[in-house]
Amino acid sequence: MGKDKDVMSSNAAVAEHHHVAPGDPPHIHHMDSKTAYGAAKLGMWLFLATEVLLFAVMFCSFAIMRYYHLSEFHDASHHLNLKLGALNTAVLLFSSYTAAVAVTKAQRGDNKGVIRNFGISFACGLIFLVVKTIEYTGKAEHGMFPFVWNEHFYEYKNFLGLYYCMTGLHALHVIIGMAVMYIYGIRPAMHNRYSGRYYTPVELGALYWHLVDLIWIYLFPLLYLVG
Amino acid sequence: MAAHSSSHAAGGEELNYLNWKTGLWSWLSSTDHKRICFLYLYSIMVFFILGGIAALIMRTELATAGPTIPSIVKDPHTYNVFFTMHGVFMIFLFVVPGIPATLGNFLIPLMIGAKDVAFPRLNLFSWYLYVFGALCGGIAMMNPVDTGWTFYAPYSTTTSTNVSLMVFAAFILGFSSILTGLNFLVTIHQLRAPGMTWMRLPVFIWASYATAVIQTVATPVVGMTLLLVIAERVFGAGIFDPTKGGDPVLMEHLFWFYSHPVVYIMVLPAFGVVGEIIPVFSRKPLFGYQMVVYSSVAIAAVGFIVWAHHMFVAGISDFSAKFFSIVTFLVAVPTAIKVFNWVSTMYKGSISFKTPMLYAMSFVFLFMVAGTTGIYLAMLGVDVYYHDTYFVVAHFHYTIQGGAVIGLIAALHMWFPKMSGKMYNETASKTAFAMLFIGFNLTFIPQFILGMDGMPRRYYDYPVEYQTLHTLSTIGAYLNGLGYMFALLNLAWTAKYGKVKAPRNPYNSKGLEWQTASPPPHENFDTQPVVTEDPYNYGTPHHA
Numbered sequence: 135m136g137k138d139k140d141v142m143s144s145n146a147a148v149a150e151h152h153h154v155a156p157g158d159p160p161h162i163h164h165m166d167s168k169t170a171y172g173a174a175k176l177g178m179w180l181f182l183a184t185e186v187l188l189f190a191v192m193f194c195s196f197a198i199m200r201y202y203h204l205s206e207f208h209d210a211s212h213h214l215n216l217k218l219g220a221l222n223t224a225v226l227l228f229s230s231y232t233a234a235v236a237v238t239k240a241q242r243g244d245n246k247g248v249i250r251n252f253g254i255s256f257a258c259g260l261i262f263l264v265v266k267t268i269e270y271t272g273k274a275e276h277g278m279f280p281f282v283w284n285e286h287f288y289e290y291k292n293f294l295g296l297y298y299c300m301t302g303l304h305a306l307h308v309i310i311g312m313a314v315m316y317i318y319g320i321r322p323a324m325h326n327r328y329s330g331r332y333y334t335p336v337e338l339g340a341l342y343w344h345l346v347d348l349i350w351i352y353l354f355p356l357l358y359l360v361g
Numbered sequence: 362m363a364a365h366s367s368s369h370a371a372g373g374e375e376l377n378y379l380n381w382k383t384g385l386w387s388w389l390s391s392t393d394h395k396r397i398c399f400l401y402l403y404s405i406m407v408f409f410i411l412g413g414i415a416a417l418i419m420r421t422e423l424a425t426a427g428p429t430i431p432s433i434v435k436d437p438h439t440y441n442v443f444f445t446m447h448g449v450f451m452i453f454l455f456v457v458p459g460i461p462a463t464l465g466n467f468l469i470p471l472m473i474g475a476k477d478v479a480f481p482r483l484n485l486f487s488w489y490l491y492v493f494g495a496l497c498g499g500i501a502m503m504n505p506v507d508t509g510w511t512f513y514a515p516y517s518t519t520t521s522t523n524v525s526l527m528v529f530a531a532f533i534l535g536f537s538s539i540l541t542g543l544n545f546l547v548t549i550h551q552l553r554a555p556g557m558t559w560m561r562l563p564v565f566i567w568a569s570y571a572t573a574v575i576q577t578v579a580t581p582v583v584g585m586t587l588l589l590v591i592a593e594r595v596f597g598a599g600i601f602d603p604t605k606g607g608d609p610v611l612m613e614h615l616f617w618f619y620s621h622p623v624v625y626i627m628v629l630p631a632f633g634v635v636g637e638i639i640p641v642f643s644r645k646p647l648f649g650y651q652m653v654v655y656s657s658v659a660i661a662a663v664g665f666i667v668w669a670h671h672m673f674v675a676g677i678s679d680f681s682a683k684f685f686s687i688v689t690f691l692v693a694v695p696t697a698i699k700v701f702n703w704v705s706t707m708y709k710g711s712i713s714f715k716t717p718m719l720y721a722m723s724f725v726f727l728f729m730v731a732g733t734t735g736i737y738l739a740m741l742g743v744d745v746y747y748h749d750t751y752f753v754v755a756h757f758h759y760t761i762q763g764g765a766v767i768g769l770i771a772a773l774h775m776w777f778p779k780m781s782g783k784m785y786n787e788t789a790s791k792t793a794f795a796m797l798f799i800g801f802n803l804t805f806i807p808q809f810i811l812g813m814d815g816m817p818r819r820y821y822d823y824p825v826e827y828q829t830l831h832t833l834s835t836i837g838a839y840l841n842g843l844g845y846m847f848a849l850l851n852l853a854w855t856a857k858y859g860k861v862k863a864p865r866n867p868y869n870s871k872g873l874e875w876q877t878a879s880p881p882p883h884e885n886f887d888t889q890p891v892v893t894e895d896p897y898n899y900g901t902p903h904h905a
Contacts, residue, residue: 165479165552169551172551173547173550173551176551177543180543180547183577184539184578184581187578188581188584190585191585191615289606291599292599292600292606296600298596299600
C-alpha cells in the first residue's frame with residue numbers, strides 16, 4: 135500500500151503508551167480521563183434506562199391486571215399499610231438528598247463529607263428495608279403472602295402477586311444500591327480517593343440511588359394510594 | 362503505510378495479541394476485546410453443534426411418517442424436548458450472541474480506531490455471565506424443558522419440567538447481551554479515532570450500533586417477563602396463568618416485544634458484514650452509503666412496533682391486528698433499500714468471487730426469499746392459513762440461518778486472515794460453501810411447500826402424503842450440517858496448521874482494521890489512527 139497519509143499519524147502521547155512488552159497490564163486505562171468520565175456516565179445512563187424498562191414490564195402488567203380486576207385491586211390496596219409506606223417514601227426521598235450532597239462533597243474533594251452523606255443514605259436504605267420487612271411480616275401473619283396464602287384472600291392474589299414482584303425487586307435494588315454506595319463511595323473515600331479531578335464512582339453511585347428512589351416514587355402512589 | 366510493529370518476541374516472531382501472553386488463564390482473564398471474541402466464538406460453537414445435533418435428530422425422526430428412530434425419539438414428548446433444545450440453544454446461546462459478541466467484539470474497536478471497547482472488564486464479565494447462563498441452561502436440560510423456546514403461558518407455568526431454571530438461564534443470557542450492547546454503544550459514541558465522524562463509520566459499525574440499541578432496550582423487557590414466569594411458577598403470582606385470573610396473551614405481548622426485535626439483533630450485524638464484503642470484492646464504493654446507514658436505524662426503530670404480528674390468531678383485537686399487519690409491511694422498505702444498495706454496488710464492479718463474496722451474494726439471495734415470504738406472513742388473511750405451519754419455519758430459517766448464520770460464516774472467512782494471521786484455503790472453503798448452500802435450500806424449500814400444503818410445525822408425526830418432501834428436507838439437513846462442519850473444521854485446522862501467512866491487507870481493503878498487522882498487536886494500532894476520508898473510496902486513483 136502506498137503512502138497512507140489517510141490512516142495514521144503520529145501522536146506523541148499515544149506513541150509513549152503503545153510499546154507493549156510481555157507482562158504489561160491489560161489496557162484498562164486506554165483512554166484519557168475526560169473520555170473515561172464521559173463513557174462511564176453514558177454507560178450508567180444507559181444502564182438506568184434498562185432498569186426502567188425492567189420495571190416497565192411490571193407497571194404495564196399492573197395496568198392490564200387492574201383493568202381486569204378493578205374492584206379487587208381497589209379492596210386489596212386498602213390492606214397495605216399506608217403509614218409505613220408513607221414513612222418509607224419520606225426516608226428514601228431524604229436519602230436521595232444526602233446522596234446528591236455526597237456528589238457535591240466529592241467534587242470538592244471533601245472525602246469525609248462523602249462518607250457522612252453516603253453513610254446517611256446507607257442508613258436510610260437500612261431503615262427502608264426494616265420497615266419493608268415489618269410490612270411483609272404483617273402480611274404473612276394474615277395469610278396474604280406467597281407460600282402462606284389464606285384462600286380467604288384468593289381474589290387479592292393478582293394485586294398482591296404484583297405487589298410482591300414489584301416491591302421485592304425494588305428491595306433488591308435497595309440492597310444493591312447500598313452495596314454500591316459502600317463499595318464505590320464510602321470505602322474509597324476512607325482512603326481519600328476522591329478529588330475535584332476524580333469523583334466518577336460517587337456520581338454514578340448517587341445516580342443509581344436516585345433511580346432506586348425514583349422507582350419507589352412511582353410504586354408508592356400506584357400500590358398504596360391508587361390501588 | 363504506517364510504521365510496522367517494532368516489538369518482537371524472544372524467538373524473533375512479531376508480538377501480537379495471540380502470542381504476547383500464553384496459557385489458558387491468560388485467555389480466561391483477558392480483557393482484550395480480540396481475545397474475548399475467541400472466548401465467545403468457542404462457547405457459541407459448542408451450542409451451535411448441540412443445537413445442530415438436536416435439529417438433525419428431529420429431521421431424522423421426520424424422515425418417514427410414523428416413528429423413525431424410536432430408540433432416540435421415544436415419544437412425542439421427547440420430540441418436544443428436542444425442538445425446545447434446538448430453539449433455546451440456537452437462539453439464546455448461539456445466534457443472539459453470534460455476530461455481535463464475536464465479530465462485533467473483534468471488529469468494533471479496530472474499525473473505529475480504538476484500543477479496546479469502553480469497558481474491557483465489563484466485556485469479560487459479560488462472557489462469564491454467558492457461561493453462567495449456559496451452565497444453568499445445560500443443567501435445566503437434565504429434566505428437559507418441552508415448551509418450545511417461546512415459553513408460552515399457561516403451558517410454561519404449569520408443566521412439571523425444569524422451566525424455572527431454563528428461563529432463569531435465558532434471563533442471565535439476556536443480562537450478558539444487555540451489557541455487551543451497552544458496552545458497544547458507549548464505545549461507538551466515545552472512542553472513535555480522530556476524523557472518524559458518524560458518516561465515515563463503516564456500515565458494520567452502524568449495524569452493530571443499531572443492534573446494540575435493540576439489545577439494550579428490548580432485552581430488559583423479556584428478562585422481566587421471564588422472571589414473572591418464574592414468580593408465577595414458584596408462588597402463583599396470578600399474572601400469566603388464566604386459572605388464577607392472569608392473562609396468557611399479556612405474556613405473549615411482553616415476550617414478542619423483545620423476541621421480534623431480537624430477530625433484528627440476529628440479522629442486522631449480518632447486514633453489516635455483507636455491506637463490508639461487497640464493496641471490497643466489487644472494488645466499488647458502497648452504493649448509497651447514507652441510505653444503508655439510515656435503513657439499519659429504520660429497521661431497528663420499526664422493529665419495535667411490529668411484535669404482535671406473531672399473535673394474529675392469539676385473540677388480539679381486529680384493530681391491533683390491522684395495525685401490526687401494516688407496520689410489518691413497513692419493515693420491507695428499509696430491507697429492500699439494503700438489497701438494492703448491495704446489488705447496485707456490484708453493478709459494473711470488478712467482482713472477484715472469493716469465499717466471503719460467495720457467502721455475501723448467497724446472503725442477498727437467501728435474504729430476499731426470507732423477506733418476500735415475510736410479506737406473505739404479514740398479510741392478515743394469508744397468515745391465518747400459514748400460522749404455525751412449516752411455511753413459517755422455512756421463512757424463519759431463511760431469515761436466521763440464511764441471514765444471520767450465513768453472515769457469521771461469511772464474516773469468519775472475511776476476517777479470518779486478520780484474526781488468525783493465516784490465509785484460509787480457498788478451494789476447501791468454496792466446497793464447504795457449495796455443500797452448505799445446496800443443503801440449506803434442499804432443507805427449506807420443501808418446507809415452504811409442506812407449509813403451503815398444511816403441514817403444522819412442531820408435530821412429531823404426519824400423514825404419509827407429506828413423506829416425500831419431508832425426506833428431501835432431511836437429506837438437505839444432513840448436507841447442510843456436513844457443510845457447516847466442513848467449513849468450520851477447515852477454518853479451525855487452517856488457523857492451527859495453515860502455512861500461508863496473511864499479509865496486513867490481503868484484500869486491499871480500505872477498512873481501518875486492515876491497516877494494522879495481521880494478527881493485530883495487543884494495543885491494536887502502533888500509532889493512533891487518524892481518518893481523513895470516507896470508508897469505501899474504492900476505484901479512486903489511490904485505491905484501484
